[in-house]
Amino acid sequence: xxxxxxxxxxxxxxxxxxxxxxxxxxxxxxxxxxxxxxxxxxxxxxxxxxxxxxxxxxxxxxxxxxxxxxxxxxxxxxxxxxxxxxxxxxxxxxxxxxxxxxxxxxxxxxxxxxxxxxxxxxxxxxxxxxxxxxxxxxxxxxxxxxxxxxxxxxxxxxxxxxxxxxxxxxxxxxxxxxxxxxxxxxxxxxxxxxxxxxxxxxxxxxxxxxxxxxxxxxxxxxxxxxxxxxxxxxxxxxxxxxxxxxxxxxxxxxxxxxxxxxxxxxxxxxxxxxxxxxxxxxxxxxxxxxxxxxxxxxxxxxxxxxxxxxxxxxxxxxxxxxxxxxxxxxxxxxxxxxxxxxxxxxxxxxxxxxxxxxxxxxxxxxxxxxxxxxxxxxxxxxxxxxxxxxxxxxxxxxxxxxxxxxxxxxxxxxxxxxx
Numbered sequence: 001x002x003x004x005x006x007x008x009x010x011x012x013x014x015x016x017x018x019x020x021x022x023x024x025x026x027x028x029x030x031x032x033x034x035x036x037x038x039x040x041x042x043x044x045x046x047x048x049x050x051x052x053x054x055x056x057x058x059x060x061x062x063x064x065x066x067x068x069x070x071x072x073x074x075x076x077x078x079x080x081x082x083x084x085x086x087x088x089x090x091x092x093x094x095x096x097x098x099x100x101x102x103x104x105x106x107x108x109x110x111x112x113x114x115x116x117x118x119x120x121x122x123x124x125x126x127x128x129x130x131x132x133x134x135x136x137x138x139x140x141x142x143x144x145x146x147x148x149x150x151x152x153x154x155x156x157x158x159x160x161x162x163x164x165x166x167x168x169x170x171x172x173x174x175x176x177x178x179x180x181x182x183x184x185x186x187x188x189x190x191x192x193x194x195x196x197x198x199x200x201x202x203x204x205x206x207x208x209x210x211x212x213x214x215x216x217x218x219x220x221x222x223x224x225x226x227x228x229x230x231x232x233x234x235x236x237x238x239x240x241x242x243x244x245x246x247x248x249x250x251x252x253x254x255x256x257x258x259x260x261x262x263x264x265x266x267x268x269x270x271x272x273x274x275x276x277x278x279x280x281x282x283x284x285x286x287x288x289x290x291x292x293x294x295x296x297x298x299x300x301x302x303x304x305x306x307x308x309x310x311x312x313x314x315x316x317x318x319x320x321x322x323x324x325x326x327x328x329x330x331x332x333x334x335x336x337x338x339x340x341x342x343x344x345x346x347x348x349x350x351x352x353x354x355x356x357x358x359x360x361x362x363x364x365x366x367x368x369x370x371x372x373x374x375x376x377x378x379x380x381x382x383x384x385x386x387x388x389x390x391x392x393x394x395x396x397x398x399x400x401x402x403x404x405x406x407x408x409x410x411x412x413x414x415x416x417x418x419x
Contacts, residue, residue: 001111001112002111002114002145002167003109003111003145003146004109004110004111004114004120004143004144004145005107005108005109005110005111005143005144005145005146005147005149005150005235006107006108006110006120006123006124006127006141006142006143006150007101007105007106007107007108007141007142007143007147007150007151007153007154008087008091008105008106008108008127008131008139008140008141008154009104009105009139009140009141009142009154009155009157009158010087010104010105010131010137010138010139010140011047011137011138011139011140011158011159011160012044012045012046012047012138012159013044013080013083013103013104013137014032014043014044014075014080014104015030015031015032015044015045015046015049015073016046016137016138017079017080017083017137018030018032018073018075019046020135020136020137021079025046025071025073027048028046028048028070028071029045029046029048029049029051029052029054029067029069029070029071030045030046030048030049030070030071030073031044031045031046031049031054031060031063031067031070031071031072031073032044032045032073032074032075033060033063033072033073033074040059040060041057041058041059041060041252042054042055042056042057042058042059042060042063043056043075044056045063045070047159049063049067049070052066052067052070053066054066054067054070057297058297059297060072080103080104081103083135083137084100084103084104086134086135087106087131087135087139088100088106090127090130090131090134091106091108091127093126093130094108094110094113094117094123094126094127095108095109095110095112095113096237097109097110097235097237098235098237099235099236099237107147107150107235108127108235109234109235110123110143120143120164121143121162121164123143124141124142124143124157124162124163124164125141125162127139127141128140128141128160128162138159138160139160140154140157140158140159140160140161140162140163141154141157141161141162141163142154142155142156142157142162142163142165143162143163143164143165144164144165144170145165145167145170145229146229146230146231146232146233147183147231147233147235148182148183148184148226148229148230148231149165149170149229149231150165151183152165152173152177152181152182152183153165155181170229171229173229174201174202174205174227174228174229175200175201175202176200176201176202177200177201177202178199178200178201179193179194179198179199179200179201179203179204179227181201182201182226182227183226184222184226185223185226186299187298188298188299188300189216189223192215192216193223196211196215201226201227202227204223204224204226204227205224205227205228207224209221209224212224243281243283243344243346244281244283244344245342245344246289246340246341246342246344247274247277247278247281247283247285247340247341247344248274248289248291248338248339248340248341249270249273249274249277249338249339249340250270250291250336250337250338250339250340251266251269251270251336251337251338252335252336253266253334253335253336253337256294256295256333256334256335257333257334258329258330258331258332258333258334260324263324263334263337264321264324266337267317267320267321267324267337267339268317270337270338270339271313271316271317271320271339272313274316274339274340274341275311275312275313275316278311278341278344279311281344281346282346283311283341283344283345283346284309284310284311284344284345284346285309285310285311285316285341285342285343285344286305286306286308286309286310286342286343286344286345287303287304287305287306287341287342287343288303288304288305288306288316288319288320288323288339288340288341289301289302289303289338289339289340289341289342290302290303290320290323290324290327290337290338290339290340291336291337291338291339291340292327292329292334292336292337292338293334293335293336293337294329294332294333294334294335295332295333295334295335296332297335298332299336300327300329302323302326302327303323303342304319304322304323305343306319309345316339316341320339
């Protein structure tokens, strides 16, 4: 049976919902940018705003310079999540194999639905029609032999269209495609590929593999597979994906800083969130990830694989600080910082002491006690401190002491506890 994957990508999702609900915003440049006028960031914007060069992740203060007459909306996450859940309901009309990839993107395996609905384009148009009818929102659907190509097809479908990539058209389509348009190839990787003289997917597919492996490690092989349009990953249903493949939390600072003591305190707070969620799922991790975005909006990812499985706050903090100390981000200041874990293993019965039989009993008891307190009184009720980073409760300029947990005036959470 032919494998056929569809990707639904909502068009300017948050902004489209605000324009739908407020007729005065229709046809106007709308930016979902939080409530802080100067120090927030743009999470998304309407197509009218994109004409001014606005993009997701741009600082609100910069967006206001480019689009002073735009309509800046703080947003309503609950409303967006509700719309997302209704879109998933529509997906189930066409196939039971649905993977919510993000709040505004869903992968569908429609391989077994073609005979029922007639054709690939009929399914894509049917999905878009259902979303338009139920929610009055525009969407784009890309359909292709795999998830990688479906993502690419959804870009070609925008805005408000359906685009189908047939198997026999893949080679011709990828030959002159810029490498930056390949799913999962970011600006830094694109820059490195360009320095090697690689500008298109066709050039990348023919480049010597051993050189790419030398430059990118195992990722070099993945790049060649992407360039050839090869992707064997399956569409994971909600039931299949109860255990997340990674867990992370990140935060955007109100003011960029290069104060490492300050940043270590923020990392400690993020570690508490990640560790709590790991234990909630009964997960243990082997790979630790650090994400840093500087004031120029350049994002860098760092990772380290440890020789043991970890789940406890102090263990994770030791590893993330070891990674952080090896990073040199100066002369730029840090605007966003995040902690993540991957290569997760799971136990069958989370939240019970017996899921950690290989660990020190005191550590197990401490983890269980802390988690029980957080579940009953909230996640901020108790955390493990670190005397090395100082315990001052206010951040003062030209002071080496770090901002402790009373840092809400300086730190704004941009990403909640989600998978």
